[in-house]
Amino acid sequence: MGTAESRESVYKQHIREIPNFPKPGIGFKDIGPLLGNGLIFAEVVDHMARLCREQDLRAEIVACPEARGFIFGSALAYELGIGFVPIRKPGKLPYKTSRVEYALEYGKDTVEMHIDAVTPGQRVLLVDDLLATGGTLGACADLIEKSGAVVAGCVFIVELTFLHGRKRLSTYPTFSLIRY
Numbered sequence: 001m002g003t004a005e006s007r008e009s010v011y012k013q014h015i016r017e018i019p020n021f022p023k024p025g026i027g028f029k030d031i032g033p034l035l036g037n038g039l040i041f042a043e044v045v046d047h048m049a050r051l052c053r054e055q056d057l058r059a060e061i062v063a064c065p066e067a068r069g070f071i072f073g074s075a076l077a078y079e080l081g082i083g084f085v086p087i088r089k090p091g092k093l094p095y096k097t098s099r100v101e102y103a104l105e106y107g108k109d110t111v112e113m114h115i116d117a118v119t120p121g122q123r124v125l126l127v128d129d130l131l132a133t134g135g136t137l138g139a140c141a142d143l144i145e146k147s148g149a150v151v152a153g154c155v156f157i158v159e160l161t162f163l164h165g166r167k168r169l170s171t172y173p174t175f176s177l178i179r180y
Contacts, residue, residue, distance in 0.1 A: 059125035120148030134168025
């Protein structure tokens, strides 16, 4: 489909900005139009898979936070021929869980996964739709490492570079397809 810059331009055409959502001053990047276009959605998933292979991340399983991460992560896991691990908010998983609490701008949040979702030494690819401050995926990385597995890399569709989330993930290979 062309160079990385031309692909990014095409992808951006399918991202709608919603001003002042979820609160005043925020420009929400809505991926709904991208998801609704089967050809672009497939290209994005293929692009992520190529990137993972080219960077030799050697991921053995994909893990993603809910909810939009599930969309891309499960499709990418399928494309790579590997498994998928959901990382959820507390109380959403039926089996025994491991959890990590992390700080938000105002307050705290928690992520959980099943205690047997990953194995020690397993290479885990973290995937989400958007990298902002890096808090959520940083907590997911902590959860993976707490389980003895290894974060193989982090892949995002959209990165808000002005929020410097990549800094929170600086110890991992981190990639994004679209930058604002």
